[in-house]
Amino acid sequence: MKRAAIYDPYLDTLGGGERYSAAVAQFLESRGYQVDFWWPTDFTRKIKDRFGVKLHSARFIPFPGNYQLSTMNYELIFWVSDGSIPVSFAKKTIIHMQIPAHWQGCGTLANRFKIRFYTVVCNSLFTKSVIDRVYGIDSHVVYPPVAVKLFKPLPKQNMIVGIGRLAHGLHSKRQDILIKAFSQLLPLLPDWRLVLAGGSKDRDLLKNYRDLVQKLPIKIISNPSLEKIRELLGSAKIFWSATGFGVSSAAHPERMEHFGITTVEAMAAGTVPLVTNSGGHLETVVPGQSGYLWNSINQLVKDTVSLSKDEQRLQRIAKQAQERSRLFSAQVFNSQFSKLI
Numbered sequence: 001m002k003r004a005a006i007y008d009p010y011l012d013t014l015g016g017g018e019r020y021s022a023a024v025a026q027f028l029e030s031r032g033y034q035v036d037f038w039w040p041t042d043f044t045r046k047i048k049d050r051f052g053v054k055l056h057s058a059r060f061i062p063f064p065g066n067y068q069l070s071t072m073n074y075e076l077i078f079w080v081s082d083g084s085i086p087v088s089f090a091k092k093t094i095i096h097m098q099i100p101a102h103w104q105g106c107g108t109l110a111n112r113f114k115i116r117f118y119t120v121v122c123n124s125l126f127t128k129s130v131i132d133r134v135y136g137i138d139s140h141v142v143y144p145p146v147a148v149k150l151f152k153p154l155p156k157q158n159m160i161v162g163i164g165r166l167a168h169g170l171h172s173k174r175q176d177i178l179i180k181a182f183s184q185l186l187p188l189l190p191d192w193r194l195v196l197a198g199g200s201k202d203r204d205l206l207k208n209y210r211d212l213v214q215k216l217p218i219k220i221i222s223n224p225s226l227e228k229i230r231e232l233l234g235s236a237k238i239f240w241s242a243t244g245f246g247v248s249s250a251a252h253p254e255r256m257e258h259f260g261i262t263t264v265e266a267m268a269a270g271t272v273p274l275v276t277n278s279g280g281h282l283e284t285v286v287p288g289q290s291g292y293l294w295n296s297i298n299q300l301v302k303d304t305v306s307l308s309k310d311e312q313r314l315q316r317i318a319k320q321a322q323e324r325s326r327l328f329s330a331q332v333f334n335s336q337f338s339k340l341i
Contacts, residue, residue, distance in 0.1 A: 100130035145333030153270030154234035166200035239266035267321035
């Protein structure tokens with residue numbers, strides 16, 4: 001049996017990049033590989049619960065003490081990079097750049113040399129534009145697989161939803177901006193509400209957000225299940241994202257939305273996205289056709305009010321968003337990823 005190893009240093013965060021790694025594992029299993037995650041804890045159940053991805057024979061083993069020699073035991077290595085480049089002797093090594101890494105130490109002469117022996121895949125054209133410049137390569141783009149079939153429209157409510165990690169990190173989802181925007185929106189749409197949901201271990205941040213929304217029709221949900229996310233996206237009419245707001249994409253591309261899986265999930269659920277005009281959003285949302293892009297809080301409020309008062313346009317764009325979401329399905333991912341191996 002062919003063997004493949006997957007290394008993802010962020011596996012315990014179960015974010016978008018980990019959804020990508022799980023999909024790679026599922027795809028490799030379907031191709032007859034024995035898949036080993038280099039991770040000390042079995043995450044099979046958590047991957048299923050969070051992403052709906054079923055792994056049947058994948059093993060979870062501690063990171064090898066001498067990983068360079070261990071790579072010789074595998075036909076394929078899938079390595080999620082934090083900007084550094086490994087030494088691998090596997091027959092095939094795929095480096096996944098889920099972050100537009102550009103900080104000091106990434107584009108060293110050693111890294112630019114090593115990376116030329118591997119296949120490099122990025123999660124968006126936005127990420128690719130940075131990676132190719134920093135490492136001097138021509139990487140491939142394979143968009144993350146979105147389980148679009150899991151997300152379906154439900155009876156719609158006058159609700160806006162924002163889904164994203166409730167934490168300070170590499171790229172903050174800026175829920176504080178969404179709260180500010182909704183405060184301005186509420187007098188214009190008094191029968192609407194906002195729900196912000198996402199994984200979080202930051203109790204202080206959660207308390208801060210909950211203090212901010214005490215007197216507003218805003219609900220904060222931490223660590224929602226996949227079923228809860230499906231329910232929220234299916235029931236909402238509008239999806240908001242403020243990731244990257246107020247930051248220069250040239251100076252800090254890592255703070256932008258690198259792709260935006262949740263945006264596509266919202267589109268699949270027939271929920272119209274209004275998202276920041278930057279990063280991967282430019283590749284998922286076609287303004288006026290499958291959603292809207294915004295540059296200021298005032299524009300976000302204005303566009304939301306305009307859309308909410310035009311039910312025919314809202315339904316038309318929701319339907320077109322559903323259709324566009326299929327471009328980022330797991331089936332498309334499998335077809336494109338198969339060309340890399």
